[in-house]
Amino acid sequence: MLDLDIFLFPFFQKTLFVGFLIGIVAPLIGVFIVLRRLSMIGDALSHVSIAGVALGFIIEVYPLALGIVFALIASFAIEKLRKAYPSYAELSIAIIMSGGIAFASVLFTSGKGFNINVQDYLFGSIVALNTADIWIVFAVTLIVITFVVISYKELFLVTLDEDAASVSGLSTRLYNILITTLTALVISVVIKIVGALLVSALITIPVACSLVVGKSFRHTMWMAIIFSEIAMMGGLIIAGIWNFAPGGTVVLLSIALLMLSFLFSRKKSL
Template structure:
């Protein structure tokens, strides 16, 4: 049975709302949530390159989602390398990649002969633009991320909390770093059609920020991050469709309101 465009958008949003906050919890624990913003801009570079290649070489059709993933993975590996090069200034890695990604994206976008609407969908998300191929990529990517996350859950958590302890325990820290970079790249590339490149970092971090206000353990942090992410995504999809506004913008604004609401409720309960 062929799905309608709105059904494809809703299913894609459900998967994104589940997976993005899941990886966001590990980024928060690592105190490196800014990496998602950097990789998002690198992903935009990949998308721009894919669009430009498709226009320049008619015989070669490159799906921008796949090109975005390749660039995002490369960017994540470069960030890990830069964090080793600057061991005492590891926070420099993210802005270096972010700046380079924006610069290259601007050049490629100016060379590509694409309309405003196409770039708008990539930058801010649009559920109505999710194709069958996009949905297949999002679903496959989500299942792969979830499977790897569960399979290496103990190792990922151990390395995120205490790398020295992980080394002593016999965990290959370098391998887990690569796996984590792979997962982050997958999540960002799968989320861009729903949330948009400029806003995917917010969906990764805002639900986690809200969950941190109420969670008493890491497992509860995972649960509440996913729940808040799904609420924001579903309400955002509903609002963007009925009011004909940017999907990613509505999702992020709702996630921000949920964060403020959780903070207000917590403060009120403490006073009581």
Template sequence: MEILSADFFQRALAGGLMIGITTPLIGIFLVLRRLSMIGDTLAHVTIAGVALGFLVGVYPVGVGLIFAIVASFAIERLRKTYKGYAELSIAIIMSGGVALASLFFTMGMGYNTDVTSYLFGSIFTLETKDLYVALFVTVVVAVVVFLLFKEFFLLTFEEDAAAVSGLPVKLLNILLTVMTALVISTAIKFVGALLISALLTIPAACSLLIARSFKTSVVFSVTIAEIAVVLGLMISGIWNLAPSATIVLLLICMLILTLLGKRGFSA
């Protein structure tokens, strides 16, 4: 258990706990609005930004963050243009993100190994600046969700009613999408672009099975994510396993157990 006192593990644990708060907080709204795939979309766009950051010698996560925010505005604009086909905006932006990432990959073959760490996550290699960025995003997301919880609740379940009641629906949609971009662009170095969607959706999927209200579903979602992160990091650190994969597999196991428990209780 010496690993628990190691600096790299403590940084990973601190970063993981912060990501365990922000991803389910945003994920519960995305799942209920049937926008679960937006996580994969913004993750691919962020990877394109990360690749460009390595190419031009600028902080990769920062460039990825800019790409993700721009993409979030584009998604919201396209979602309004194709009101009856909201998923179309996600597919279009994802295609562009993959194309740009492929282009930047070929332009900078020498840094492909570094970019790959962002695809699968490298939480045990976090630097202090990564934690500061994660802390900033965590505070912003937590404060905004707390202050606008009722507005986001109404927006999630009755967007038309929210507009009729005078809420700034357009602004709220943009704000939620931008926060999603912030969370994803920050979290990809922790769990990787290919696995970030699991932290956004699986805790929400578990909580929706057992929660009796929206507030409790948010609490359960965050709790489930934190448990998976802590246990995943400890298991991967002790047995030298891939931390991101361990966390995601634990989440899947928790979902299976929740489904079995729900089925058994119903029976």
């Protein structure tokens, strides 16, 4: 018999609310990341963000805030390196991710007693959210949605054809920086509930599902959000009832949806 009392607990209600917001904002920014062939940027920024979180515990500063700062700095560094290596854009991600992992490992070994708390950021936790975290996620969600709505046409052009966007007079450098910056914000606020080790999957897999069934750019974006919400809400509920790791449950459900998408697409084509 399932124990459904967890739905009555305020902490789980907060988790579902934050999960709903993340289910919108992660694929929304993920569409632009995937189509720009920068899918691994999530891993790079999440590892740098964890280094910031670890430093926050050491110097007793709000960890999530320092994680956001580190991720933002890393996002600017990635854009700088992308310009330095125009033919090897993925190299910038590899460099930043290596640096983030190295710095985090040094901080982990020097930390005294904070490593247990960092586990929540590495693997995610449905009980670790506090009021400040919720407000930050809400603020980032509003920022991303507002930016996408206002700059949809520009983002569409920069994402699909950066050269054409530049010729038309758009500041591609500015939009690239803004997209990467918003990605850093999203990743920083997502890691506490999904975990840094799996946050990249939450941004990319729903988009991968939508690319299988999407009929247009806009339709693909909406389908990515729908897939993300199903995986996020379903994964959190399953994790809460059976006491599974939330991040792993959400990602496994996302992969299951991806497999179903391929199956549905194959049957439709027959």
